[in-house]
Amino acid sequence: MRKLIAIVVAVWAIASPALAEESIRVFDTWARATILASRPGAAYLTIESAAEDRLLGVTTPVAGHVMIHAVEKDGDVSRMKHIETLELPAGERVTLAPGGMHLMLMALQDKLSEGTTFPMTLSFETAGEVTVEVSVLGIAAQGPREAAE
Amino acid sequence: MASTKTTQLRRIRFSLWILVAAAVLALGGAYFVRTIGVREPPPVTVGEAAIRSEFSLIDHNGNRVTEADFLGRWQLVFFGFTHCPDVCPTTLAYIANVLDRLSGEVERVAPIFITVDPSRDTPEVMAEYVQAFHPKLTGLTGSEAEVAAAAQSFRVYYEKMEEETAPDGYLMAHAGHIYLMTPEGRFEDVFREGEQSAEEMATDVLARMNGKQ
Numbered sequence: 001m002r003k004l005i006a007i008v009v010a011v012w013a014i015a016s017p018a019l020a021e022e023s024i025r026v027f028d029t030w031a032r033a034t035i036l037a038s039r040p041g042a043a044y045l046t047i048e049s050a051a052e053d054r055l056l057g058v059t060t061p062v063a064g065h066v067m068i069h070a071v072e073k074d075g076d077v078s079r080m081k082h083i084e085t086l087e088l089p090a091g092e093r094v095t096l097a098p099g100g101m102h103l104m105l106m107a108l109q110d111k112l113s114e115g116t117t118f119p120m121t122l123s124f125e126t127a128g129e130v131t132v133e134v135s136v137l138g139i140a141a142q143g144p145r146e147a148a149e
Numbered sequence: 150m151a152s153t154k155t156t157q158l159r160r161i162r163f164s165l166w167i168l169v170a171a172a173v174l175a176l177g178g179a180y181f182v183r184t185i186g187v188r189e190p191p192p193v194t195v196g197e198a199a200i201r202s203e204f205s206l207i208d209h210n211g212n213r214v215t216e217a218d219f220l221g222r223w224q225l226v227f228f229g230f231t232h233c234p235d236v237c238p239t240t241l242a243y244i245a246n247v248l249d250r251l252s253g254e255v256e257r258v259a260p261i262f263i264t265v266d267p268s269r270d271t272p273e274v275m276a277e278y279v280q281a282f283h284p285k286l287t288g289l290t291g292s293e294a295e296v297a298a299a300a301q302s303f304r305v306y307y308e309k310m311e312e313e314t315a316p317d318g319y320l321m322a323h324a325g326h327i328y329l330m331t332p333e334g335r336f337e338d339v340f341r342e343g344e345q346s347a348e349e350m351a352t353d354v355l356a357r358m359n360g361k362q
Contacts, residue, residue, distance in 0.1 A: 041234055042235045080320050139241075140282075141242075
């Protein structure tokens with residue numbers, strides 16, 4: 001019986017983070033190559049969460065600090081707005097893409113070079129931590145789908 | 150008695166028709182307002198006279214230049230800054246894409262990137278930055294006052310926003326327009342990345358260069 005409990009616990013321990021990742025999907029993750037290491041970079045992705053959740057923060061070893069930015073258009077003027085947490089309504093896709101929301105990667109260790117990848121960890125209120133691999137595309141890239149075409 | 154009833158009915162019918170007419174007018178009006186209302190006003194078309202190419206700035210090679218140095222070529226002018234992670238690289242890459250589509254005519258165009266953040270965007274920074282986008286792109290910087298004067302002549306709005314968490318404690322807000330100026334330095338048109346493909350903008354610019362529009 002004790003053995004069975006141990007197995008159940010072990011299976012549960014292995015399965016639960018996987019389940020968490022199942023309920024939240026992070027895809028189309030990419031960053032634009034940067035020219036100067038002293039300048040911030042931008043990363044983009046799409047998140048789809050089965051249940052209502054919230055993105056609390058993002059970390060990556062390549063940057064000292066990551067900020068979630070929305071772009072507010074006030075007439076003709078674009079203002080970047082720092083948002084603390086990103087609301088994820090159940091079953092809705094939230095897309096961060098050029099000209100709109102983006103993750104601003106600050107204090108880069110080095111410039112982001114096209115063709116490389118780096119890990120990025122997203123912390124969700126309910127789903128916990130999800131680590132994704134981010135592909136660095138060229139400075140002219142508009143998104144990973146375009147690159148694949 | 151019967152006739153009074155008929156009159157009453159007639160009156161009711163008349164009132165109902167008035168209501169229907171009012172409803173139609175209200176709905177039609179709302180539809181009209183919505184269709185017209187959602188259209189954004191056209192960007193800064195303050196007229197040809199208001200937007201001028203007038204500046205005295207330092208190019209990315211460290212030389213002082215004025216608008217006179219670019220006369221004789223069609224100028225594509227964009228204001229931004231190198232700490233801008235999203236709109237600026239997207240727009241500059243778009244301009245580079247447009248230039249590549251001008252093929253043989255590219256020599257007749259002077260693409261210019263003017264920083265609104267001159268304290269951080271020195272000529273050295275601008276050199277490394279613009280060359281990554283396109284070999285033809287000229288980066289311009291200067292003193293705060295010189296940049297303000299240049300932005301004023303193009304009627305470009307920008308501002309410094311305090312933001313504790315941002316590098317150096319501030320972010321810049323700016324209008325992301327690309328100005329097309331004639332070889333005489335007069336305003337021709339304004340474009341925005343995302344409003345037409347690079348191919349479409351290149352075709353449009355070529356048509357104007359060749360006097361087809």
